[in-house]
Amino acid sequence: MSDVKFDKIALIGIGLIGSSLARVIREKKLAKHIAIATRSEKTLARARELNLGDSYATDNATAVKDADLVIVSVPVGASGAVAHDIAPALKEGAIVTDAGSTKSSVIAQMAPELPAYVHFIPGHPIAGTEYSGPDSGFSTLFVNRWCILTPLPDTEKTALKKLESFWTACGSKIDTMTPEHHDLVLAIVSHLPHIIAYNIVGTASDLEKVTNSEVIAYSASGFRDFTRLAASDPTMWRDVCLHNRDAILEMLGRFSEDLSALQRAIRWGDGEALFDLFTRTRAIRRDIIEAGQEVDAPDFGRRKAGN
Amino acid sequence: MSDVKFDKIALIGIGLIGSSLARVIREKKLAKHIAIATRSEKTLARARELNLGDSYATDNATAVKDADLVIVSVPVGASGAVAHDIAPALKEGAIVTDAGSTKSSVIAQMAPELPAYVHFIPGHPIAGTEYSGPDSGFSTLFVNRWCILTPLPDTEKTALKKLESFWTACGSKIDTMTPEHHDLVLAIVSHLPHIIAYNIVGTASDLEKVTNSEVIAYSASGFRDFTRLAASDPTMWRDVCLHNRDAILEMLGRFSEDLSALQRAIRWGDGEALFDLFTRTRAIRRDIIEAGQEVDAPDFGRRKAGN
Numbered sequence: 001m002s003d004v005k006f007d008k009i010a011l012i013g014i015g016l017i018g019s020s021l022a023r024v025i026r027e028k029k030l031a032k033h034i035a036i037a038t039r040s041e042k043t044l045a046r047a048r049e050l051n052l053g054d055s056y057a058t059d060n061a062t063a064v065k066d067a068d069l070v071i072v073s074v075p076v077g078a079s080g081a082v083a084h085d086i087a088p089a090l091k092e093g094a095i096v097t098d099a100g101s102t103k104s105s106v107i108a109q110m111a112p113e114l115p116a117y118v119h120f121i122p123g124h125p126i127a128g129t130e131y132s133g134p135d136s137g138f139s140t141l142f143v144n145r146w147c148i149l150t151p152l153p154d155t156e157k158t159a160l161k162k163l164e165s166f167w168t169a170c171g172s173k174i175d176t177m178t179p180e181h182h183d184l185v186l187a188i189v190s191h192l193p194h195i196i197a198y199n200i201v202g203t204a205s206d207l208e209k210v211t212n213s214e215v216i217a218y219s220a221s222g223f224r225d226f227t228r229l230a231a232s233d234p235t236m237w238r239d240v241c242l243h244n245r246d247a248i249l250e251m252l253g254r255f256s257e258d259l260s261a262l263q264r265a266i267r268w269g270d271g272e273a274l275f276d277l278f279t280r281t282r283a284i285r286r287d288i289i290e291a292g293q294e295v296d297a298p299d300f301g302r303r304k305a306g307n
Numbered sequence: 308m309s310d311v312k313f314d315k316i317a318l319i320g321i322g323l324i325g326s327s328l329a330r331v332i333r334e335k336k337l338a339k340h341i342a343i344a345t346r347s348e349k350t351l352a353r354a355r356e357l358n359l360g361d362s363y364a365t366d367n368a369t370a371v372k373d374a375d376l377v378i379v380s381v382p383v384g385a386s387g388a389v390a391h392d393i394a395p396a397l398k399e400g401a402i403v404t405d406a407g408s409t410k411s412s413v414i415a416q417m418a419p420e421l422p423a424y425v426h427f428i429p430g431h432p433i434a435g436t437e438y439s440g441p442d443s444g445f446s447t448l449f450v451n452r453w454c455i456l457t458p459l460p461d462t463e464k465t466a467l468k469k470l471e472s473f474w475t476a477c478g479s480k481i482d483t484m485t486p487e488h489h490d491l492v493l494a495i496v497s498h499l500p501h502i503i504a505y506n507i508v509g510t511a512s513d514l515e516k517v518t519n520s521e522v523i524a525y526s527a528s529g530f531r532d533f534t535r536l537a538a539s540d541p542t543m544w545r546d547v548c549l550h551n552r553d554a555i556l557e558m559l560g561r562f563s564e565d566l567s568a569l570q571r572a573i574r575w576g577d578g579e580a581l582f583d584l585f586t587r588t589r590a591i592r593r594d595i596i597e598a599g600q601e602v603d604a605p606d607f608g609r610r611k612a613g614n
Contacts, residue, residue: 202584218453221496241572271549278505294534
């Protein structure tokens with residue numbers, strides 16, 4: 001049994017992140033009791049069938065009662081309502097954290113609702129797949145992935161250490177930064193890629209002269225790599241766009257500016273500019289593989305997976 | 308032994324495509340003799356070490372002498388020079404084809420050079436990985452992938468059938484279309500995705516407020532999916548951009564227009580528009596998986612591959 005031990009952990013939201021947490025908490029024995037809450041009765045019933053927790057509620061306040069650690073894993077637009085629900089039922093000294101993809105907005109929504117006698121430490125595990133719902137989680141989702149914590153100025157060191165130990169026990173590596181910096185970093189590494197992927201898939205499906213069945217048949221030549229991100233949960237990503245607007249608009253501005261320059265190089269046949277860009281982008285992938293954040297199998301290892 | 312049988316096949320270029328062809332030709336016994344030509348002495352020496360062929364030359368004309376089938380797999384910008392090299396040495400009745408990612412430009416470069424007594428049938432196997440060079444090929448590269456042929460108005464039916472049988476023996480499914488339509492289809496399914504991927508990786512590496520090491524550490528949240536395409540061969544992709552300019556510029560125009568509309572929805576908080584786009588893009592991925600052009604493992608099956 002791990003040293004990191006909570007009497008009761010409450011998971012608000014039991015999608016990909018919540019259900020992966022439930023599985024790793026159970027596997028690593030990180031809590032005596034796992035309480036699960038989700039608004040959807042259907043999702044809750046599925047969580048129960050999967051035996052993900054020890055108690056189940058559609059009411060968030062019921063789940064957090066007596067909990068030492070509360071982890072909110074819901075679309076970021078719902079954070080404020082969840083904080084409002086749980087505030088009166090929170091135990092003194094409880095740690096409240098979240099797994100949202102934006103941090104400034106989550107803090108603005110949750111902090112004013114939460115009582116001063118709990119430790120609110122916003123967080124974001126950088127892990128996921130394109131699948132959602134309680135069936136999609138797995139206990140190793142966080143292994144070798146970063147979890148970013150964005151403690152507030154008055155966060156107590158002991159509470160922070162305890163939360164860090166929890167994520168470490170889940171397999172994560174920990175980084176801390178300000179919420180503003182988190183939102184800027186994620187805008188480029190995550191939000192912009194998803195937006196671009198959604199956009200190109202939309203552009204392709206709107207063409208008159210190329211059919212959708214042609215796009216599908218010949219997708220192996222590049223297009224399909226974008227469809228993974230563009231298959232992600234629409235509610236989650238709508239909320240991300242609405243709640244990290246400024247950082248996303250800045251990154252979109254830079255991207256479009258660079259794309260205009262690239263388009264100009266194509267129009268005017270500037271082969272040297274094209275070759276230079278296409279060469280320097282190779283190095284980043286090598287670095288990502290070396291950092292253990294990617295597999296080096298060709299074609300994402302798809303060949304081995306049955307092609 | 309297969310019914311598809313050539314006395315001698317000449318492979319001009321021995322990179323990912325050429326070396327995969329060499330391997331499948333040998334494995335399926337599709338030719339009695341495989342002749343390999345590449346301009347680079349180093350690459351040729353490596354092909355010899357890998358035992359990819361029966362004869363080796365840095366001179367293209369030597370390789371095509373007496374060949375029944377000549378397959379040109381070089382960056383599309385080099386097609387004209389290759390056609391010029393091989394024209395005087397081609398056997399009467401030989402089939403000459405290519406594997407280039409653009410077709411109108413390849414035809415414009417090669418057709419005027421080739422003698423009337425050979426069958427020139429442009430082609431494009433829709434298969435590849437982000438790796439290049441003779442070591443990167445493998446014999447199953449073409450299995451369950453489409454090969455598009457763009458026969459010219461005067462192409463003889465028997466020659467076309469023979470080339471189709473060859474690709475079928477390699478594992479490919481065959482489609483035929485006009486060169487112009489090919490170039491439009493590929494502009495959206497392949498060329499635009501690569502250009503967008505190169506562009507976003509460039510944008511990310513130019514940021515002042517987010518470090519490259521942050522981009523690398525947190526790339527699992529979306530960015531790394533783009534880096535696979537952006538690690539592709541720079542020479543090949545420079546040539547594609549220069550040789551399919553008009554179709555690429557049309558697709559870039561549409562993409563940018565759609566991105567502006569999306570950017571506007573983000574700026575003005577139009578959640579409904581965002582949700583609608585993010586929902587309809589999901590269906591395409593499902594169709595690609597059902598068409599056997601993608602694996603349905605979460606995260607491209609990366610987890611299984613060692614994460």
